Amino acid sequence: MKASTLPCSSNSKLIDHFVGMGFSEEMVVKVVQENGEGNTDSILETLLTYSALETTAPVQQNPDSGNCSSDYEGSLLNDFSDFDSFSETEEIISPSSEEGRKLLHLTKMGYSEAEASVAMERCGPDSTIEELTDFICAAQIAKAADALFPLEDKKPFSNGSSHKKRRNWGYDLLLRKKKLKLEKRFDEDDDVVHLPNPMIGFGVPNEPDKITHRVLPEAALGPPYFYYENVALAPKGVWTTISRFLYDVEPEFVDSKFFCAAARKRGYVHNLPIDNRFPLLPFPPRTIHEAFPLTRKWWPSWDTRTKLNCLQTCIASARLTDKIRKALEDSDGEPLLGIQKFVLEQCRKWNLVWVGRNKVAPLEPDEVEMLLGFPRNHTRGGGISRTDRYKSLGNSFQIDTVAYHFSVLKDKFPGGINLLSLFSGIGGAEVALHRLGIPLKNVVAVEIAEVNRNILRSWWEQTNQRGTLTDIQDVQELNGDRLEQLIKNFGGFDLVVGGSPCNNLTGSNRYHRDGLEGKDSALFFDFCRILDLVKCIMNGTKSMIV
Structure with a gap:
């Protein structure tokens, strides 16, 4: 139905309004009929959802190569012949x-x-990127919190039976987090986390500045020890939330460029x-040329990089x-400044x-393994595709960095150590402990991707581990009863590790590998x-509800 055929003039004006925003008339008419003309916010959100569903699928994956490509490389590189200056390059690519x-x-x-x-619509045309990310982050956290906190009349972990009593290891957790949610005040200063420069945390090897003592909140004291990782460059408020929910422990920010040839x-x-x-x-290689000495011969003088950027999943x-x-080949002598800067x-x-000569190439999977500190061929074989290798490696720990933190446990x-590894990916925590010479007595590894579980299992067998590896597919299987049985079997966990680097509150791959269909920050919660639950069970605290 076209807008002109609608009898109501207000309806026509409403449809013209959204058509003017760039949506198709057919889609607008359909959505207005579904939602009614009284709720413009609902109409806009539905239109945005339909548009996202139509536009996201073709650009996420290159079906020919199996590798992700730049969202805009096609439009950027159609013609290099007019690149006379960098300002012209910027005009083309923006x-x-x-x-x-x-x-x-x-x-x-x-x-x-x-x-x-939605954020741009709600925050207005003059909003800054910081304001927009704040809005999106707040929406994500609110959605995750709403999913976590049940209605008061619901009984968590209830099996539907009114007469059977069940242990509720999660009840106190829900109350504690509901209280945190209600007490949360979005204070401008409290939510801002100032990242250190240089980003060396409490200290890194070969750097003089080190901190050797800190005071932890009483609730954070072990056992067990815990360790959670997330990307440092998160929107405002994310790190405040992470610290608040993890017993108010302040984060330690570290860039892996101090441990290897790639920033992380x-x-x-x-x-x-x-x-x-x-x-x-x-020590692993610390610069690009140390890691890949054969590239030095072809490296142009105008490429001044000494470190690689964060290793991605694609x-x-x-x-x-090409x-x-x-x-570069079409350039007569040294490339124009605009081409140089674009290529860089x-x-x-x-x-x-x-x-x-004039040839660049992406890193091979085994080169990424080396930069991240994994053994050679860690992700190779067993029917694992090249694309899956990149994806798994991009979502992993940097071994040398994590092992430096774990070294105090030796x-x-x-x-030996009992490890609970949540969202363990390809076994970064396990590899780090093994390389430190800490025996792995009992490891419970939770990972939804079968590819990653196979990689970890293969590594476990090839390194002749003498302990016991228990792999669990879905994190939702770890309820109070399952954890109590595991803890009873081997006396408790010494270390709980979680937070796959690119698959968390703000990571660019937050819709993959979580087993919860992309419910934003569900993995963190x-x-x-x-x-x-582990702390509660190990401390002998047991809650009962009817």
């Missing part, structure tokens, strides 16, 4: 409006187009001791690298290295739930 630039910026940060569009800015909330840390030896397409090659932008974005657990 969206035509301020609204478009904000939308692109937010989607590159990992937010969905629907989230970004992460924050860690943990109750581990911080004195007498030591690094894994031998790589640049062959189409992009167009870069052609653009793509090299930084996709971690491209020089493998020949003297504490000479006979599951970590809190399970950690509280």
Whole structure:
């Protein structure tokens, strides 16, 4: 039905309004009929949802290569011949409006187009990126909290029987977090976390500045020790929430560029001791040319990189690298400044290295393994595709960084350690402990991706581990009864680890590997739930409800 055929003039004006915003007339008519003309907010959100569903599928995956490619590389690289200056390059690669630039910026940060569009509509045309990310983050946290806190008349962990009593290990957790939610005040200063520069946490190897003592809140004291990782560059309020829910422990921010040749800015909330840390030896390569010496021959003087950026779950397409090659070959002598800067932008974005004259290429999976500290071929074989290898590695820990933090446990657990590894991915925590020489007595690893479970199981067998590995597919299986049985079997957990780096509150891959169909921050709240249950059970505190 067309707008002109509708009898109501107000209806026509409403449809014209949304058509003017860029939505198709057919879609607008359908949505107005579904929602009625009285609720414009509902109409807009439905239109944004339909638009997101129509537009996101084609750009997420390159079906030919199986690798992610730049969302805008096709439009950027159609013609290099007019690149006379960097300002012209910027004009070509940027969206035509301020609204478009904000939308692109937010989607590159990992937010969905629907989230970004709703935030821009609600916050107004003059809103800053910081204000928009605050709005989206608040919406995500509110949604996750609403999912976590049941209605008062519901009985958590109830099996539907009114006469059978069940242990409710999660009841106190729900009350504690509901109280935190009600007491939360969005104070401007409290929500801002100032990242240190340099980002060395309590200290890194070969740097003089070190902190060897801190005072932990009483509620955070072990056992067990806990360790949660998330990306450091999170929107305002995220780290405040993480710390608040993890016993008000302040995060330790560390960039893995101090441990390897790739940057990886992460924050860690943990109750581990911080004195007498030591690094894994031998030290891994610290620069690109140390890690990949054969690239030095082809490296142009105008590419001044010494470190790679954060390793992602996807790589640049062959189409992009080929167009870069052609653009450089067409240059007479040294490329124009605009081309140089554009190529450097793509090299930084996709971690491209020089493998020949005018030839750049993405890192191979085994090269990513080396940079992250995993053993060679850790993710190779067993029917695992190249795409899955990149995805699994991009969502993993940087071993040298994590092992530096875990090193304080070596003297504490000479006979071995019991580990609960939540969202364990390809076994970063397990590999770090093993490389430190800490025996793995009992490991319970929770990971929904079968590919990753197979990788961890293969590593466990190839390294001849003498302990017991129990893998669990879905984190929802870890309720009070299951945890109580596991703890009874081997006497409790010494360390609880969680937070796959790119799959968390603000990571760009928050819709994958969580087993909860992308419910934003659900994984973090599951970590809190399970950690509280473990502490509760190990301390002998048991709650009963009818």
